[in-house]
Amino acid sequence: MINNKNFVRVAVFAACMAGQFAFSGSDAKEAPPPKPGAKIIDEITGLPSALYSAALNSSANLIYLTGYDWNAGMGHLLVMDGWTHKVINQINSPTLNASLFVDEDTNTVWAVSNNGGSPNGTAIQFSGLTLKVLKTVPLNGVNVNVVALNRKTGKYYVTNYSNGEIEVYDRQFNHLTTVPDDNSSYLAVNEKTNKIYVTNYWDGTVSVIDGSTDTIIGNPIQAGVAITPNDCYKTSPWHCRGCKDRPHLCCWPK
Numbered sequence: 001m002i003n004n005k006n007f008v009r010v011a012v013f014a015a016c017m018a019g020q021f022a023f024s025g026s027d028a029k030e031a032p033p034p035k036p037g038a039k040i041i042d043e044i045t046g047l048p049s050a051l052y053s054a055a056l057n058s059s060a061n062l063i064y065l066t067g068y069d070w071n072a073g074m075g076h077l078l079v080m081d082g083w084t085h086k087v088i089n090q091i092n093s094p095t096l097n098a099s100l101f102v103d104e105d106t107n108t109v110w111a112v113s114n115n116g117g118s119p120n121g122t123a124i125q126f127s128g129l130t131l132k133v134l135k136t137v138p139l140n141g142v143n144v145n146v147v148a149l150n151r152k153t154g155k156y157y158v159t160n161y162s163n164g165e166i167e168v169y170d171r172q173f174n175h176l177t178t179v180p181d182d183n184s185s186y187l188a189v190n191e192k193t194n195k196i197y198v199t200n201y202w203d204g205t206v207s208v209i210d211g212s213t214d215t216i217i218g219n220p221i222q223a224g225v226a227i228t229p230n231d232c233y234k235t236s237p238w239h240c241r242g243c244k245d246r247p248h249l250c251c252w253p254k
Contacts, residue, residue: 055100068097099147114144123173137173148187
């Protein structure tokens, strides 16, 4: 039973229940634009505050949600019936401020967490309905930022908040390789071309990874403006990356 006093609402659209369920950086397939007249058909209240991630098992019509109560240091993983919109199962754990990915082939769900900002992340595989823990994989040295799944190759890409590199894992979260970078943030996968697009926050660029070789293609594409010291978090010297080779990224207080 959920007893958190802080609640949020989840709105369910007719478009979502038709399979148009998409989240930035998630494993959901690209959704077509909603048809004119799409409207809210239900609202779900009484859920934990600070919902973090959502994923859909379209075969089983189950929706998975994670939430995190930062005051209590406790995360939540919930399963919601896609027909009734009722929460049918829930577990609580401090490690559940996580990105969610559904493996419909095995009817399981992966929660990939940074453990509340820890420099060591965790990938946990749960059974799809009972939420029994099937496998726990420590992601040592990886402060999980954003995760994306390339369904074409079955590989996960994880941006590492600690050093800006991209870690690559197979479908069971065995580490495959590291793609060098120093300021990666968000990810998007084009499964048709087998390319992964990585935004680089400090540079204002986008790197393109070849999904076959997991190497960066050519030079980053300049899509924005590089951060200057005046815009940096000057109270956090950790954000000063690449100062030797890229002075414009240096954010140490003067």
